[in-house]
Amino acid sequence: MTQILRHSEKDFNGLRNCSPAWTSPLSTDYGLKEVRAVISTQTVGWSVMGTGTIATEYMVSAIRSVGHEPLWVVSRNNDYARSFSEDMGIPRTSTEAQQALSDPAVGFVYVSAARGRRGHYVSAAATAGKHILCDGPLADTSRAVQALVEQCERSGVALAVNQPLRASTIHQTMGRLVLEGEIGTLRSLLIVRGAPFQPPANRRSEALEKPVDLLLDISVQDVDLARFLTGREPIEVSALPEASRNDPRQQMAYAMRLTGDVLFQAYESFTTAELDSMVILAGDQGALIAHGTLNGKISGTLVRRLGARNELIPVRDRDPHCTTVEGFVSSIRQSLPWLCRGEDCVMALRTVEALAVSDRKRRTITV
DSSP: OEEEEOOHHHHHHSSSSOOOOOOOSSOSSOOOOOOOOOOTTOEEEEEEEEEHIIIIIIHHHHHHTTEEEEEEEEEESSSHHHHHHHHHOOEEEESSSSHHHOOEEEEEEESOOHHHHHHHHHHHHHHHEEEEEEEEEEESSHHHHHHHHHHHHTTTOOEEOOOHHHOOOOHHHHHHHHHTTTTEEEEEEEEEOOOOOOOOOOOOOGSSOOOOOOOIIIIHHHHHHHHHHOOEEEEEEEEEOOOOOSSSOEEEEEEEETTTTTTEEEEESSOOSSSSOOEEESSEEEEEEEEESSSSSSOOOOEEEEEEEEEEHHHHOOHHHHHHHHHHHHHHSOOOTTBBHHHHHHHHHHHHHHHHHHHTSSSSSEE
């Protein structure tokens, strides 16, 4: 297969600065009240709620990359909080969220707690009037997330979900090229990801960790990515039933019909080896193919296929976690369509809830 590297003026227009590529909004009305701008003459403080691996490896440094400073670490376990504080160079610790939230120097909250505790911290931060960035999903059910979204709206605070797949410049570029008609009318989306599951190193005893739920840990990400890339909403879903229900769910295959007569298919597995991730947007005139963008370790590559030829699309590599924090802070003053909001998490969870029903009842389910 011939591979052609073609650098066009159009391709480089979006790469002359470090700004992420623009992608069309799923909705520009986030329903937020006017939020308070943080005074930039002082160091802007954050409280880190929870001591998860993502916070340890990525998010503390991402917060500092925008000139802000984590001031508090909050955890139910005092030993976890102290160890995290020492390792990350964060001055204050607490086992009580309110102690950190009452600090006037804290303007933002990043929630990195276990999924079952995220709602507690989000609710407390909203009550205290702090803007919130939280690992996703925000809770186990769409109903619980919807309640958090409504509380944040009433409190006039921003609620965003840490979704690195949206922050990927490759994925943002794919969405932009679809909007510009580079592959004609969009017809389908295919997402493939698989690798042997290996839990990341962390501070907690493995006995304290819940078993991985493929639907909540992977499928919700892929559904959100599908909505983001296509700008379409799920209409009906159909899951390929599991052969055995005795073991924890380790692989999923499903299909969805999206608005605009677009089909979305996905294969997700923790049982395979040496399978590179792939995201394919197919139109009636061509296709966009991203390799290696879902494993969280490398940025991957983007290829556009037109007229039986492959051309590599040059895309500036940016750290998705830094991009997310930068975008979240900027969104306080102006809407950023690519940023994942609480309502996006609601829609993704409603969809995977329908997938679970489809898997159980062995039939197609309307979302």
